[in-house]
Structures are given as structure tokens and as C-alpha cells.
Amino acid sequence: MKFHIITFGCQMNANDSDWLARALESRGWEQADDEAARVFILNTCSVREKPEQKVYSVLGRLERHLRRDPGVFAAVGGCVAQQIGAGFFERFPFVRLVVGTDAVALAPDALERLAAEPETRLALLDFLPHFSERAEPEPRPGVMGPAQAFVNIMQGCDNFCAYCIVPYVRGRQRSRRPGAVLEECRTLVERGAREITLLGQNVNSFGLDSGGEGVSFAELLRRVAAIPGLERLRFTTSHPKDLDPDVIRAFGELENLCPSLHLPLQSGSDAVLRRMGRRYDRARYLDLVEQLRAARPGLALTTDLIVGFPGETDEDFGRTLEMMGLVGFESSFSFKYSDRPGVAAARMEPKVSEEVASARLDHLQNLQNTLTKDCLEKCVGSETVVLIEGPSRKQDGGEPFWRGRDPAGRTVNVAHGGEADLSGKMISVRLVEAKKHSLIGEKAGAPW
The missing domain is CATH 3.40.50.12160 (Methylthiotransferase, N-terminal domain)
Known part of the structure; x- marks a missing residue:
């Protein structure tokens, strides 16, 4: 079939x-x-x-x-x-x-x-009371697995943020058994994975329910990071209210934990954050940023932002723009608020008009483009290691380009004239040019 x-x-x-x-x-x-x-x-x-x-x-x-x-x-x-x-x-x-x-x-x-x-x-359609395990299909003989792999460590969410439908469509939080997570990660590394990303609606709260068997997310990170042969480890998504000091310390102690973190802010206004039910404020978020960058200098931060949340004023929106500059986000996923069925914010007033929300989103994204360009330009002249994902869409008629990511998750396009397939390889490159959302690199160090 x-x-x-x-x-x-x-x-x-x-x-x-x-x-x-x-x-x-x-x-x-x-x-x-x-x-x-x-x-x-x-x-x-x-x-x-x-x-x-x-x-x-x-x-x-x-x-x-x-x-x-x-x-x-x-x-x-x-x-x-x-x-x-x-x-x-x-x-x-x-x-x-x-x-x-x-x-x-x-x-x-x-x-x-x-x-x-x-x-x-x-x-x-039934929700299960525990994380639903599934059998990993046997790989085809002689075929290596992907160099980048993703592992679900939990399902659902208990936060019930005012705008979010996730708890209603993915259920309450259920952590996966740590042993099952480790077994899957080890198997993936044995099959060729060099980078693993741990996934969950709020990975920082892993283990706060009975499914995690008392293992905290920081401890799970350390156990996965210790798997022989695993060169890069990432995780997403994090809720700032649950970002534990032990996780922050892990960024400075685990060499293969990548220096990047997606930490959704959603709004820079304390008033809006309260209505969203986010349970942190600007000061708490900025304190987390300071701790993270003290633990891992140069750590790249990305975020999620919502504009036009019910009741958001021009002043509230200005506070979001201010926070973007204070943190210096390398990139962000930004959206206009939209009512979702059953969530608390659907009943909140006053609604922000479509015209105002659209104008705010344009303004925010223009600022983000400037911040992203500044971050990328600071990388030019440095050397890094890129994990190649595959051929790049950037081709200029000369040498073919390959696309990959550096440890911070930035996209890097690298010219390589050889005929070998570089997919899955980790290569040393010198960053020579910053584009709008990516970097250009050239080979550095030993021959590839």
C-alpha cells in the first residue's frame, strides 16, 4: 500500500x-x-x-x-x-x-x-493515564539512521496558560520512564545519531508527575549526555517558571549540551503575562537570562512571542520590544493572538483589532530581523563545527553548497566542491559572511 x-x-x-x-x-x-x-x-x-x-x-x-x-x-x-x-x-x-x-x-x-x-x-481518541510507549521499527539492513534524532520524553501539559489549547488536545502531563528514554537514545546513537533533541511540551517539568519515577529533568539530561558517542544534545520546549538551577548549571558542566536554548517569553509586559497565566515576570525572566549566560557565555537564546493578546496596550507592546533588545534574541517565532476553543483568553476583553495586531507583528518582526543580523555578524571571523544536514538551497552555479548547523543551532551554508555526500558529517568551518537568517562558511583546519 x-x-x-x-x-x-x-x-x-x-x-x-x-x-x-x-x-x-x-x-x-x-x-x-x-x-x-x-x-x-x-x-x-x-x-x-x-x-x-x-x-x-x-x-x-x-x-x-x-x-x-x-x-x-x-x-x-x-x-x-x-x-x-x-x-x-x-x-x-x-x-x-x-x-x-x-x-x-x-x-x-x-x-x-x-x-x-x-x-x-x-x-x-482516548487519553491514557501514562506515557504511551511505541515499538521502534527495525531499520533496514545496512542502513544507518539519521545523524540528527528527536526523542519524546513526555506528553501533555499541566500549565493551562490562558491562550493555549495544548492541555485540551494533548492531555495532562505524563513523563516517560527515564529508562525508556535512555534506551531509545542509546539505540539511536548506535545507529548513527550524533545529535539528539529531547522533546516535550514543557521539558523543565519532566519528573514532576509519577511517570518520571522521581528523576528530575536535570538528572535526565546528565544521563543522556553521558551516552558514549553522543556529540550534541538539545531540548525543547522550556517554560521559564520551571527552569531549575540544576538545568542552568548543566549548560556549564555538560560539554555536549549545546549552547542554545528556546525560552518562550510570550510578552514583555508584566500585566499581559499575568493575564496569560505565565507565572513569571520580566525580572524573573531577565534573572534567568543572566544566570544562563553566566553558566555558558555566548549561549544563544531564541523565543516565542504573541502580539495582540486581549487587553494588550501600546505600552504593553512597547515593553515586549524593550525586552527583545535587553535579551538580544537570536531569533523568535512570533504570532498574532487568535482565540482557541475552550481556553480562558477566548472570553477575555477587550480584543485587539486585526489591523493593530498586524501592525504590531510587522514592527516586532522588523526588530527581530535587526537583532538576528547583529547576532550573525558577530559570528563572522570565528571558527566552528557544523553538523551537515544535506544539500543547501543556496547554489550559485559554482561549487555546490551544503547546509548544516553550528552548536548554537545557527544555519550555516558551506561550499564544497568534492563529490562526496557530506550529510551527517561534522566539519570545521570558518564563518566568512552573514546573511539575513544564516551564515556562509568555508572549510577550515584539516581536509574534510
């Missing part, structure tokens, strides 16, 4: 899609483009309204395509699947499987059943 996966949203969704593709391939299924596929799988995101609407748009396009062959069907998974549930069956008759956020491990069996039973429909 040929299948095609379309993924929206966060790295956790991307990781789930990757696992599902490998699980289906291990059963003899074959990935295909959207012309040849017989099964379409949408892994969805509902954190904001826009990606949710994209799901309906894609399904609308697929409906026209699927009418030509009644044997072709679709499955919807992820956060929108959890939110809408069996409602997809009424709106889109060709959707025959709805997979909630806790049921990804059940999807391969369900898809095989649907392929054999053309009249069957299934909705798998």
Missing part, C-alpha cells in the same frame, strides 16, 4: 510522522507522492487558528482528488484530530481514521485494518 504523510506544527508532530512512516515501511507499505498514494495521512496542529484552517483546506483539495478512486482514503491525526474527533467523518466522508494525540502507536494496526475493510471507520 502506498501512503503520503502531510505534517503540520511542532517538532513533536514531525517526530510522530517520522515514526509512523518507518513503522508502515517496516510492514511493507511504501511512501509515495500525492499522485500515487492510496492513503493520505494528515498530522495536524491546532495551537493557532491558521494551521487548523490549513488542514481543512488540504482536505478540501484531497476530496476532489479522491473522488476519482473510491478505494483511496484519508486519516487525520494530531491535535486537530483530538479536538474535532469523529466530526471529521461527517464533514469529509473519505476520512476513515481519526487518531488522537495519545493513539499514534495504534495507527499502523488501524491503517492496515482499514485497508482490508473498506467500509470500516475508526476514531481513536
Whole structure:
């Protein structure tokens, strides 16, 4: 059976899609483009309204395509699947499987059943009381795994920030057993992974529930970092209210813990932060930044920012711009606030107009572009090690370029005229030019 996966949203969704593709391939299924596929799988995101609407748009396009062959069907998974549930069956008759956020491990069996039973429909939507483990598919003989890998360490969230739908579509926090995390990380390194990113809605609160068996996130970091052969370790996402001093110290003590951290600020206004239910203020956030940079000088900080939250004034927005400059974020994900069903902020007034929110977002993103350029220009002239991800989109007709990331997560494009595939290799480069969102490097040190 040929299948095609379309993924929206966060790295956790991307990781789930990757696992599902490998699980289906291990059963003899074959990935295909959207012309040849017989099964379409949408892994969805509902954190904001826009990606949710994209799901309906894609399904609308697929409906026209699927009418030509009644044997072709679709499955919807992820956060929108959890939110809408069996409602997809009424709106889109060709959707025959709805997979909630806790049921990804059940999807391969369900898809095989649907392929054999053309009249069957299934909705798998129950939340589980514990982290749902899933079997790792056996790799194809002689094929190494990817150099960069992602490992889920928890599911759900207990914070209930006023704007956030995550606790409603991913459930309450459930930490994964530390032994299972370590076993997966060791296996990935044995199969060729050189960099691992630990994933969770709020990794800093790992172990605060019974699933973590009393192991803190700082201790989990140290255990993973000690795996022989692991050269780089990252994690995302962090909530500032739970950033423990032991985690901050780990940045200065663990050599393979990368000098980068995504630390969502959301707003620079204490008044807005209170309405958001974030449980920290500007002073606390700036104190964390000071501690982090004392522990690991040069640590790169990135963030999430929301503009137009209900009641946000021009003064509130100005405080966010001020905080951006004080911290010097290397990059940020920034969005206009949008009401999500069931969250507290949907009932808050006054709403900020679309025009005002759009203008604020433009202003914020222009400032971020300036901050990003300044950060990248400071890197020019230095040497670093880049983990190559694959061929770069930057090609100038001369030497081919390869794209990779330095330890801080910055994108680096490197020219290399050899015919060898550099994917997965770690190479020494000298940074020679800063672009808008990336760096240009050239080989340095010993030959590659």
C-alpha cells in the first residue's frame, strides 16, 4: 500500500510522522507522492487558528482528488484530530481514521485494518493515564539512521496558560520512564545519531508527575549526555517558571549540551503575562537570562512571542520590544493572538483589532530581523563545527553548497566542491559572511 504523510506544527508532530512512516515501511507499505498514494495521512496542529484552517483546506483539495478512486482514503491525526474527533467523518466522508494525540502507536494496526475493510471507520481518541510507549521499527539492513534524532520524553501539559489549547488536545502531563528514554537514545546513537533533541511540551517539568519515577529533568539530561558517542544534545520546549538551577548549571558542566536554548517569553509586559497565566515576570525572566549566560557565555537564546493578546496596550507592546533588545534574541517565532476553543483568553476583553495586531507583528518582526543580523555578524571571523544536514538551497552555479548547523543551532551554508555526500558529517568551518537568517562558511583546519 502506498501512503503520503502531510505534517503540520511542532517538532513533536514531525517526530510522530517520522515514526509512523518507518513503522508502515517496516510492514511493507511504501511512501509515495500525492499522485500515487492510496492513503493520505494528515498530522495536524491546532495551537493557532491558521494551521487548523490549513488542514481543512488540504482536505478540501484531497476530496476532489479522491473522488476519482473510491478505494483511496484519508486519516487525520494530531491535535486537530483530538479536538474535532469523529466530526471529521461527517464533514469529509473519505476520512476513515481519526487518531488522537495519545493513539499514534495504534495507527499502523488501524491503517492496515482499514485497508482490508473498506467500509470500516475508526476514531481513536482516548487519553491514557501514562506515557504511551511505541515499538521502534527495525531499520533496514545496512542502513544507518539519521545523524540528527528527536526523542519524546513526555506528553501533555499541566500549565493551562490562558491562550493555549495544548492541555485540551494533548492531555495532562505524563513523563516517560527515564529508562525508556535512555534506551531509545542509546539505540539511536548506535545507529548513527550524533545529535539528539529531547522533546516535550514543557521539558523543565519532566519528573514532576509519577511517570518520571522521581528523576528530575536535570538528572535526565546528565544521563543522556553521558551516552558514549553522543556529540550534541538539545531540548525543547522550556517554560521559564520551571527552569531549575540544576538545568542552568548543566549548560556549564555538560560539554555536549549545546549552547542554545528556546525560552518562550510570550510578552514583555508584566500585566499581559499575568493575564496569560505565565507565572513569571520580566525580572524573573531577565534573572534567568543572566544566570544562563553566566553558566555558558555566548549561549544563544531564541523565543516565542504573541502580539495582540486581549487587553494588550501600546505600552504593553512597547515593553515586549524593550525586552527583545535587553535579551538580544537570536531569533523568535512570533504570532498574532487568535482565540482557541475552550481556553480562558477566548472570553477575555477587550480584543485587539486585526489591523493593530498586524501592525504590531510587522514592527516586532522588523526588530527581530535587526537583532538576528547583529547576532550573525558577530559570528563572522570565528571558527566552528557544523553538523551537515544535506544539500543547501543556496547554489550559485559554482561549487555546490551544503547546509548544516553550528552548536548554537545557527544555519550555516558551506561550499564544497568534492563529490562526496557530506550529510551527517561534522566539519570545521570558518564563518566568512552573514546573511539575513544564516551564515556562509568555508572549510577550515584539516581536509574534510
